[in-house]
Amino acid sequence: MTAPVTPSPVPRSPGAWTAEDTEEVVCCLCGVRGRPVHDLPPFGVVRCPSCSLVFISPRLRPEALQRLYDDVGYFEGGVYGDAAQEPRRFDPAMLLQRTWTAGRLALLDRVRGRVPGGRLLEVGAGYGLFLDAARTAGWDTAGVELSRTGARHAVETLGLDVSCGQLADAPLTPGFDVVCAWDTVEHVPDPLDFWRTARSLVADDGVVLFSTPYVSSLPARLLGTRWWTLKPAEHIWHFSPRTHAMVLARAGFALTRVVRSPLAPGNAGRLDSLVGVARPIPL
């Protein structure tokens, strides 16, 4: 498949955006402005003085974010490898993707107690690599993806049921047994809204699995503004296990497991990211 070409590249480095592309935001939990941690013009890394949640403010406005995710280059060269092109079986990034996918499906089996089948929703489905594997493993799958390029590939090339847009706008029937969000929640406009919407979609006895970078990781603490995952244009919320548990709890979930080891297949090679498991809190 030949990937569509955008006429002008979307800026990737912080300095390529201007102040007009940005807006100030407040903590999604406390509604207050953060205090400066790092200055990365036109962006700022701030920490909530009340709950310690770290976030980006100023950050890209929604329309600038959509331009970023529509850029065909967004997934290329990163963890998704060259997924828009013909998959290269032995591409290192693709091999890592497959390791994560297999590890995460195995983790799902363990937390679900090997109950066969069920309905699985992936939010932030990218090009559909995980969803394709989950379907092969017997799940009845659905996905949501903000990037039009990614969603188009998932639908047209892989034949997956993926809708393009924000989770809250997706035409989904509630009652999912599993909701997955791999490297997604750090990108969303409001993580509390995001997890509340996920709570409305997952069954009471369902489970949520996610991955995300964490700001209390050794690389984040040691490297400061040189932390490779800081990326202030796209990673706009930075959780620790503690602050993430607080957001999840407010949305009606209990964070029940955190996998931080870079040796765990679902988190292979990742020194600054974790895989989390959360379950709905009974009402």
Ligand SMILES: [Zn+2]
């Ligand atoms: Zn706060």
